[in-house]
Amino acid sequence: MNSYKHLQGQAFTTPVSAHSKMSDIITGSPIALLIITRFGIPLGFGDKSIGQLCSEYGVDTRTLLLLVNSSILDGYDPSTEQIASVHLDSLIAYLSNSHAYFLDFRLPLIRQRLLSAISNCPQELAYVIRRFFDEYVEEVHKHMNYEDRTVFPYARRLAAGERDEHYNIGIFSRRHDQIELKITELKNLLIKYYTAPSGYELTSVLHDIFSVEIDLAAHNYIEDVIFTPYIQYLESKTA
Missing domain, CATH: 1.20.120 (Four Helix Bundle (Hemerythrin (Met), subunit A))
Known part of the structure; x- marks a missing residue:
């Protein structure tokens, strides 16, 4: 029997990186959609990575990654260095x-x-x-x-x-x-x-x-x- 629960988003277990495809992150965790919108990154980015989009739209990659990972990973605890x-x-x-x-x-x-x-x-x-x-x-x-x-x-x-x-x-x-x-x-x-x-x-x-x-x-x-x-x-x- 098919389940609808996958539509609620997947549970990420490892941090995303600058090389991760933005589309994969959004389809896996819809909360990321609001995050990138608030950073001024529009839709229609194809298969571009987070790093590529941050460079294109003048967004600090480390800051965006920190917010995304803190939002989609359970128990994610930013380090002092981060x-x-x-x-x-x-x-x-x-x-x-x-x-x-x-x-x-x-x-x-x-x-x-x-x-x-x-x-x-x-x-x-x-x-x-x-x-x-x-x-x-x-x-x-x-x-x-x-x-x-x-x-x-x-x-x-x-x-x-x-x-x-x-x-x-x-x-x-x-x-x-x-x-x-x-x-x-x-x-x-x-x-x-x-x-x-x-x-x-x-x-x-x-x-x-x-x-x-x-x-x-x-x-x-x-x-x-x-x-x-x-x-x-x-x-x-x-x-």
Whole structure:
């Protein structure tokens, strides 16, 4: 009997390299598709390798490989040497593009579909769901805007050898409060307390919420295991 489970992606057991074909990585683990898009690498690359595409589009190969391997390999633990080899501009470009993906595309699209799905439910319930979603999005905006306006400029100054005596990456870590928990609450609200008639439209939106929850967790993971340790490394160099 044929199984559909291969369509969910394969479990990579060894790190990919600059010689790996990009198409093989994406078909094997779809999460890599979002990563290369955020690095500005478009589709239609045929059988080109990761190294070839990074060279073609001006992406630091080691940084992209570190993000891909950290995302597709269970238990992958970047070494100190790998963290130190990160190209800051490439990493910040990736993180900034991730912010734009969530704030300008993914979350507005989910909101649009959510409002359509609950348009026939009681007005009071629709109001609560809409308010809860909008408050969640506002928290995401605050979190990501703080990174764009405070954390990333600090990182660039640090890389240039300018130490800020009034700021350190530990402040960011304390503010980095796992924003994906908010969307988990929205998901639970719909599953447990949405009593109006529902159908494919609402369950499709709920599936989107599950998906973006995973995307946000992956985004935060990259910040926790790669970006923050790299900034700590820079701080130690300028101490």
